[in-house]
Amino acid sequence: MASIHKYTVLIVVLSGMLYSGTQPERPITGFWAMEGTLLTHIFEDKTDSLSGPELFELRDENGIPKWFGRHIFKDVCISGECKMIRLWLFWDGAGNYLGLQVPDAEPLTKSDHTEFEPADYKKLEEILRDTASVLKNLKQEDLIVVPDSINPYQAYEVDGYTAATQPALSEVVVKDAVYSCHTLWHSVYGPVQDTIHQILDKRANKEYLAKMISCSKNEYISWAIKSIEKHPEFHEAFYNDVLKHITSDNQELAKQALDYFKPVFLDDSNIQIQLVDVLAETDMSIKYEILWKLIGNGKANEQAVLNLLVLFNEQKIGVGAYNLILRLVTLEHMQENEQIASIIHNLSENENRYIRNLTIRLLENQ
Amino acid sequence: MKIVFVLITALVLALNGYPQSKSTVFLEAESFQNKGAWVVDQQFMDLMGSPYLMAHGMGVPVADAETTVEFPSTGEYNVFVRTFNWTSPWHKGEGPGKFQLIVNRQKAGTDLGAEGSEWLWQPAGKVNITDSKAIINLNDLTGFNGRVDAICFTKENTPPPSDVKALGKFRKKHLGIPAKPEKGGNFDLVVIGGGVAGTAAAISAARLGMQVALIQDRPVLGGNNSSEVRVHLGGRINVEPFPALGDVIKEIGPSRGGNAQPAEYYEDEKKMEMVLAEENISLFTNFRAFDVKMKGSRIAEVNARHIETSKELVFSAPLFADCTGDGTIGFLAGADYAIGREGREEFGEPTAPEKADKLTMGSSVQWYSVEENQPADFPVFNYGVDFNEQNTEKVTMGEWTWETGMNYDQINDFERIRDYGLLVVYSNWSSLKNSVAKEEYSNRRLEWVAYIAGKRESRRLLGDVILKEQDMTDYVVYPDASAPTTWTIDLHYPDPDNTKHFPEKEFKSIAVHKKIHPYPIPYRCFYSRNVDNLFMAGRNISVTHVALGTVRVMRTTGMMGEVVGMAASIAGKNNSSPREVYQHHLSELKSLMEKGVGKYDVENMQNYNEGSTLGPK
Numbered sequence: 001m002a003s004i005h006k007y008t009v010l011i012v013v014l015s016g017m018l019y020s021g022t023q024p025e026r027p028i029t030g031f032w033a034m035e036g037t038l039l040t041h042i043f044e045d046k047t048d049s050l051s052g053p054e055l056f057e058l059r060d061e062n063g064i065p066k067w068f069g070r071h072i073f074k075d076v077c078i079s080g081e082c083k084m085i086r087l088w089l090f091w092d093g094a095g096n097y098l099g100l101q102v103p104d105a106e107p108l109t110k111s112d113h114t115e116f117e118p119a120d121y122k123k124l125e126e127i128l129r130d131t132a133s134v135l136k137n138l139k140q141e142d143l144i145v146v147p148d149s150i151n152p153y154q155a156y157e158v159d160g161y162t163a164a165t166q167p168a169l170s171e172v173v174v175k176d177a178v179y180s181c182h183t184l185w186h187s188v189y190g191p192v193q194d195t196i197h198q199i200l201d202k203r204a205n206k207e208y209l210a211k212m213i214s215c216s217k218n219e220y221i222s223w224a225i226k227s228i229e230k231h232p233e234f235h236e237a238f239y240n241d242v243l244k245h246i247t248s249d250n251q252e253l254a255k256q257a258l259d260y261f262k263p264v265f266l267d268d269s270n271i272q273i274q275l276v277d278v279l280a281e282t283d284m285s286i287k288y289e290i291l292w293k294l295i296g297n298g299k300a301n302e303q304a305v306l307n308l309l310v311l312f313n314e315q316k317i318g319v320g321a322y323n324l325i326l327r328l329v330t331l332e333h334m335q336e337n338e339q340i341a342s343i344i345h346n347l348s349e350n351e352n353r354y355i356r357n358l359t360i361r362l363l364e365n366q
Numbered sequence: 367m368k369i370v371f372v373l374i375t376a377l378v379l380a381l382n383g384y385p386q387s388k389s390t391v392f393l394e395a396e397s398f399q400n401k402g403a404w405v406v407d408q409q410f411m412d413l414m415g416s417p418y419l420m421a422h423g424m425g426v427p428v429a430d431a432e433t434t435v436e437f438p439s440t441g442e443y444n445v446f447v448r449t450f451n452w453t454s455p456w457h458k459g460e461g462p463g464k465f466q467l468i469v470n471r472q473k474a475g476t477d478l479g480a481e482g483s484e485w486l487w488q489p490a491g492k493v494n495i496t497d498s499k500a501i502i503n504l505n506d507l508t509g510f511n512g513r514v515d516a517i518c519f520t521k522e523n524t525p526p527p528s529d530v531k532a533l534g535k536f537r538k539k540h541l542g543i544p545a546k547p548e549k550g551g552n553f554d555l556v557v558i559g560g561g562v563a564g565t566a567a568a569i570s571a572a573r574l575g576m577q578v579a580l581i582q583d584r585p586v587l588g589g590n591n592s593s594e595v596r597v598h599l600g601g602r603i604n605v606e607p608f609p610a611l612g613d614v615i616k617e618i619g620p621s622r623g624g625n626a627q628p629a630e631y632y633e634d635e636k637k638m639e640m641v642l643a644e645e646n647i648s649l650f651t652n653f654r655a656f657d658v659k660m661k662g663s664r665i666a667e668v669n670a671r672h673i674e675t676s677k678e679l680v681f682s683a684p685l686f687a688d689c690t691g692d693g694t695i696g697f698l699a700g701a702d703y704a705i706g707r708e709g710r711e712e713f714g715e716p717t718a719p720e721k722a723d724k725l726t727m728g729s730s731v732q733w734y735s736v737e738e739n740q741p742a743d744f745p746v747f748n749y750g751v752d753f754n755e756q757n758t759e760k761v762t763m764g765e766w767t768w769e770t771g772m773n774y775d776q777i778n779d780f781e782r783i784r785d786y787g788l789l790v791v792y793s794n795w796s797s798l799k800n801s802v803a804k805e806e807y808s809n810r811r812l813e814w815v816a817y818i819a820g821k822r823e824s825r826r827l828l829g830d831v832i833l834k835e836q837d838m839t840d841y842v843v844y845p846d847a848s849a850p851t852t853w854t855i856d857l858h859y860p861d862p863d864n865t866k867h868f869p870e871k872e873f874k875s876i877a878v879h880k881k882i883h884p885y886p887i888p889y890r891c892f893y894s895r896n897v898d899n900l901f902m903a904g905r906n907i908s909v910t911h912v913a914l915g916t917v918r919v920m921r922t923t924g925m926m927g928e929v930v931g932m933a934a935s936i937a938g939k940n941n942s943s944p945r946e947v948y949q950h951h952l953s954e955l956k957s958l959m960e961k962g963v964g965k966y967d968v969e970n971m972q973n974y975n976e977g978s979t980l981g982p983k
């Protein structure tokens with residue numbers, strides 16, 4: 001009962017624009033024109049009561065959400081002067097920001113009372129998509145725009161890293177609409193999103209996760225991986241699916257899938273072997289990350305080591321990674337596995353002096 | 367006859383090992399047979415005269431160092447130990463670096479290492495030697511960087527000299543170091559300093575057929591990028607106008623980024639084996655160059671001393687490359703150099719201060735901690751710099767921003783600068799562990815604190831061109847355009863927040879950046895303008911303080927090394943000087959830069975920490 005977000009669910013089948021509720025008015029295009037089953041979650045948002053208690057969800061035929069949507073009706077105040085903004089905000093089935101729709105008759109306006117231009121909407125979209133926006137840690141009262149005369153790049157920065165930490169605000173907001181941007185960003189990443197996450201978390205069962213992890217949307221797969229991480233009881237059932245995504249073309253997803261495999265998981269030699277199996281098909285940086293993971297675990301499985309050496313021999317792994325592979329090879333491996341011993345022996349006579357020396361050094365140090 | 371006589375003398379001295387006098391046994395700590403967990407620190411040997419052993423236990427006493435010594439005669443000896451209290455600049459009382467000297471399993475004299483404000487011979491009582499051999503132990507009591515340069519057993523009543531020069535002579539005499547050092551060899555090129563710049567220079571020249579000596583004063587290669595300092599590579603390689611430059615960095619560079627990470631991140635073995643794979647390189651690790659012999663305005667020889675055995679070697683070559691970071695070889699050879707910041711009128715640089723001063727960027731003692739499953743204690747450490755609720759840094763690691771000594775001399779005050787780095791890390795950690803964040807930090811243990819300090823700036827040797835800020839901001843491309851610098855003009859200053867709490871004793875910095883287009887550095891910045899056969903690569907090239915802001919990152923210094931190796935091969939072939947390579951063989955150099963000296967088909971893992979840029983011009 002401590003939570004301020006409580007919700008109940010109403011289900012209505014939506015087909016085209018047949019459904020039209022009482023409050024609030026829905027656009028007839030865009031998100032609302034999509035087909036699916038409509039659910040209404042009723043939740044209480046004490047910070048924003050004007051926007052109404054309904055959180056809508058549109059599902060596809062498999063029960064996977066196409067979107068969550070909420071009507072927003074809020075006041076934006078600048079120095080005591082307030083105006084209302086009205087629009088719809090949408091999130092995807094993983095809780096990520098998806099888009100917005102503004103009623104034709106009520107376009108967004110700026111502080112000089114002019115209407116938003118298409119470029120302004122585009123900029124606003126960009127801002128709302130940015131989960132790490134500088135707006136995140138700013139309060140209304142911090143919204144002071146630095147004049148153009150100050151060089152925004154002359155920000156203090158980290159010698160190793162390149163991201164500016166405090167660029168001038170004017171760079172990152174729609175000009176003359178700082179407060180609207182701020183209000184909307186916090187509407188996207190506020191209680192509604194928390195509620196969506198809670199709704200989704202409750203669905204994390206085997207059947208639902210199976211659908212999410214094998215769907216075509218990277219964001220949903222990513223959500224599924226996170227959920228499996230939170231629920232170790234599903235590890236056994238799904239780690240093979242997670243493994244497959246290490247070869248994804250989407251770098252971020254591939255990295256996330258690989259990161260799923262914490263060092264302790266690699267105590268399972270099956271996982272080590274499978275990681276090596278996918279290695280050949282991965283992007284170069286993932287390839288190296290897999291090697292680092294095996295190094296991090298500290299005890300490489302014999303078969304995994306053998307497979308790596310074979311891949312190296314077949315030139316599917318470059319010379320630059322050879323020293324890392326050798327970090328995995330132990331005396332035990334060489335004593336107990338003839339194939340490993342033989343490959344290592346051959347490499348110690350390799351014509352490439354670098355490879356040869358590294359291998360000889362390994363043999364000397366054992 | 368003369369030659370024969372010299373040879374015989376050398377032979378006798380060599381056979382004797384320690385040809386100590388009848389009444390004195392002089393023992394270098396760094397030459398202990400078993401060093402236990404004491405570390406060899408050679409960083410300040412040009413200042414205080416010798417490498418030394420240090421008990422770098424991060425608050426946990428380190429395992430004993432032990433050695434067996436032969437005594438020329440039995441009897442009673444006075445014992446003196448060269449040490450001092452390293453916290454004395456900040457704290458008046460007894461210091462934390464306490465240790466004991468144990469002779470034949472018995473403690474000699476009092477606890478040592480906790481007094482004295484400079485290196486001195488601390489008396490350690492008398493010992494009675496009854497046998498020709500004695501076992502000597504150094505027993506650390508605190509884990510807080512007690513240090514021992516040497517131990518002297520003498521039947522005389524006076525300790526060895528304190529004056530560094532006189533002590534140097536005394537050492538040589540008592541250690542039986544030949545007056546004329548042994549030959550290290552005759553090479554085509556001698557590279558001094560095995561950081562990224564020196565390593566790349568040696569590889570590049572060797573691949574182009576030169577016989578190269580690479581002299582490095584540590585057991586590992588990589589300098590700041592080694593596991594001893596743990597700075598990751600920065601900047602971009604393989605960019606226009608010479609996209610083949612950087613191929614060596616691609617081969618030797620670690621595959622993973624990050625400052626102050628576990629040792630294995632820095633892939634020391636890769637750099638080492640890449641060098642050892644070059645048949646034309648003779649690698650001399652653990653040798654520190656300390657002297658040069660000139661012939662007119664040319665260097666004829668460089669002398670280097672082994673940091674454990676004191677063995678000296680002399681290297682000769684027609685060409686030398688100073689990649690020491692400190693411009694040490696240039697300095698010894700009388701090369702023109704600059705240190706500190708130029709005044710604005712000197713080069714008209716917008717970023718330069720109005721008046722010249724001695725401010726440099728500082729040095730870093732990086733560190734990190736780990737979370738344990740059980741509580742980990744840390745002794746109370748409070749030696750003159752007070753840490754409290756307001757000023758304690760509530761962090762679990764310290765990387766580049768932990769930077770000290772900007773107002774001090776990065777050469778002559780370097781031991782003090784490094785020591786202040788250690789002092790603040792321990793003091794801050796003690797404050798976290800024992801008072802301000804006891805609970806939160808209860809299971810945290812200090813896992814690694816560097817004792818080899820990372821340096822950013824000291825001497826800059828002057829070449830025929832001195833690169834300045836406007837060259838880059840106005841994009842003034844010289845005919846000898848070569849290795850491109852891509853990092854921002856990144857200059858460090860004391861962190862104003864830190865100044866508030868620790869005025870004049872800052873240990874944290876901020877960086878101010880100015881982005882540039884990738885800019886090819888003129889080749890003429892890579893050789894000395896007045897020492898005729900001296901190249902340089904690394905942070906000691908010919909640039910202003912402001913320009914150092916961009917060129918100092920290691921992918922860039924590595925590419926300088928590649929270019930220096932190429933130029934050296936041209937100079938060698940044509941029997942010409944580095945300057946003549948510019949004057950008469952520039953097109954040859956350009957074609958080598960176009961071709962590059964890469965050897966292996968390696969994947970490019972050098973895409974971390976590339977830095978921001980304005981993009982290609």
Ligand SMILES: Cc1cc2nc3c(=O)[nH]c(=O)nc-3n(C[C@H](O)[C@H](O)[C@H](O)COP(=O)(O)OP(=O)(O)OC[C@H]3O[C@@H](n4cnc5c(N)ncnc54)[C@H](O)[C@@H]3O)c2cc1C
Pocket residue numbers: 159160558559560561562563564581582583584588589590591597598599600601625653654655656689690691692694729730732765766819820821822903904905906918919920921923924975
């Ligand atoms: C904390 C910190 C963070 C930094 N951040 C970055 C970063 O993110 N990326 C980046 O690329 N750069 C960074 N830098 C800068 C860079 O590391 C330095 O500019 C570095 O000095 C450049 O390397 P170098 O090639 O000149 O060789 P160095 O790394 O300075 O190596 C010189 C070598 O010569 C040896 N030597 C010195 N004197 C002698 C002698 N007399 N005889 C024999 N050997 C000798 C030294 O032991 C050393 O190994 C940072 C520096 C620090 C300290």
